Amino acid sequence: MAVRGVLVESSLLEGSSSVEKLLFRLGLSNLHVGLLFTAGQNSTEKEELLKKWGLSDVVKVVAANTDEDVVEVINKAWPVQASQSVFVSPDDQDTVTKLAESGWNIIYSGQGGIIKEAPIIEQIDDLFAAVATLNKKACGERLLVVGHVMKWSREKDFLKRRALPALPTSNDLTFIALQTEKPLEPQLTVVDIVLHKATDEIVSVAMIQTSTPADRIQYSDGIQKLQRYLAANPDMCVVDPISRLTPLLDRSLTRDLLEDLEDAKVSETTVVRAPRSVEVKDLEEPHLTQAVSVGFPTIVKTMMACGTADAHTMAVVFKKEGYVNLQVPLPAVVQEYVDHGSCVYKFYIIGEKVYHSCRRSMPNAASLAVSGGSSVGLPALVFDSLKSMPSSFEGDGKPLENTVVEGDGSLDVEAVGKAAVWLRKKLGLTIIGFDIVVRAHFMTRSDCSFR
Missing domain, CATH: 3.40.50.1000 (HAD superfamily/HAD-like)
Incomplete structure (x- = not known):
């Protein structure tokens, strides 16, 4: 027993x-x-x-x-x-x-x-x-033993939700934390599946483009040790192969990946697409003209989605002068800002299953432009998406609380579910998370965008 x-x-x-x-x-x-x-x-x-x-x-x-x-x-x-x-x-x-x-x-x-x-x-x-x-x-x-590697704060959060039980679950899983500072081979003799969050362990990212994008990313010694073990033991089940994460870490690669999504025709009535965007090395001419060509408002994001100190520094730009001395690290991706009524749909793919929930998000651009009492409208609004997302302000000047909200029913779950399956196959990953926003005003078809 x-x-x-x-x-x-x-x-x-x-x-x-x-x-x-x-x-x-x-x-x-x-x-x-x-x-x-x-x-x-x-x-x-x-x-x-x-x-x-x-x-x-x-x-x-x-x-x-x-x-x-x-x-x-x-x-x-x-x-x-x-x-x-x-x-x-x-x-x-x-x-x-x-x-x-x-x-x-x-x-x-x-x-x-x-x-x-x-x-x-x-x-x-x-x-x-x-x-x-x-x-x-x-x-x-x-009984399948899952050996997991993740930063302690994340593991602690999972533990508090009883999500990493050592007691075998009803579906015959048990979890152990792998100690990457110690030899891995003795620990992995009992492990059937390796579950990792390698992006927690990115040490540095080289901004110089290389022929092999994965080479730009340097992981911690522990993750490198795990990579060597997995390379020497290709039959070990791992969720997911670390090399396949690169397209999700570099927004330039993510942008290329999603180019074919609209052509996938996942629905006859709903367009599920990536936001219109351009890549810019700087915000001087001719790149400034390229940025302006996306239209206004735009959201400007650093090229790397994680792993660098400023990966989550972003800006919403409302007019051309907002690009002047914009405090977002370059190069960057400039995307259209889609008004979505403060509701973002968080989608999660786990194997063959697709889940989603609705969370409070950034408000429509018109509300953002006058945040903090500016009557003329801000040229740009810089923020860190990990620390404090911009929000609408109530009459007393206090931001709305970041609580779960109900969707307005306009999300085409079936269409986004098909897009999720397309994405899973394209990436070859088992676990993926992504955001979907639904355009707040639409004509004859719903328009869903990856955020």
Whole structure:
């Protein structure tokens, strides 16, 4: 039977490279988790940490005094049957022998012991791979282990939503975090699928154009190590191949990619297209004339969509003089700004399935141009899309809250769904996210644009 509970000898926490990460991963793994404190071990500090991080309800402290039988204390506090429980210990102690005799699984951290078949891990952070191995033995080949790589803030957000469970899910998946600072091969022996967010790990981007665009992007040492492993092990399932991400990182390549979308004829009644745009190396002539040719208003975006400090610096330009000394890094892509009634549709493709939701977005251009009380209208509005999106202002000068809004029913979900399938095949990716806006005023046909 699969592991449903893990009890960790508390002294092992001191061997963790990050107690915060370990406790979050344990507490929000959907496993029943406990920390065992025996005579002479003070639980106060760890209890305070659990409270500080909001984990005291999901990581239980099991404390035994000097005059108490440790195993009896555990049995009273532990709700999971022995065969589905793991005790992680640094050495052979009476507790190990007694728990093993009652059917518990034992994992040693640091060295082995008298339980010869017990797995041995070097550090407590390796616990999840060991638990996954036990679950593989219990569940067989139907259980798929997903090893994930992403920045800690993103992983933490997923953990809070219980989206990376170590407890096998109903569709036979279990998740472990890959530690890219350590050798990958031993970790990946138990992994069936690698799930990564390599764009979290971009170190630098060369602005010089090369014959192979992927060569412009330098990833962290950890991602480079993962790339080398995947190149040497081409049968490993990875979501998604890192080399296929490049067209989504360079807006110039994205623009080229979407050129054929309108010709794909995904609908007889709805046009799904990329926004009209031009690429400019600078905003002097003749490039200024090219930028103006797109019309007004326009939205100006840096060439790289992520991976650089200013990748999310953008500007909405309302008139020609707005291009003068515009504080957006060049080269850039100049796109038409499509009025969309403050509603953007977030589309997500996961395998064969397409999902979407509607979120509050930037208002129509006329509202933006007079934001902040300007009666004559701004020539341009510069902003960072990660920090603060421009918004309409109410009568008291306060911006509208960025909350979820309801769509107006004008979205042709079927047409955009077909466009999503076209995009997935074009890119050869499994997981993709993109934005769609619907023109706020339209004549006989809906007009949907990728944003």
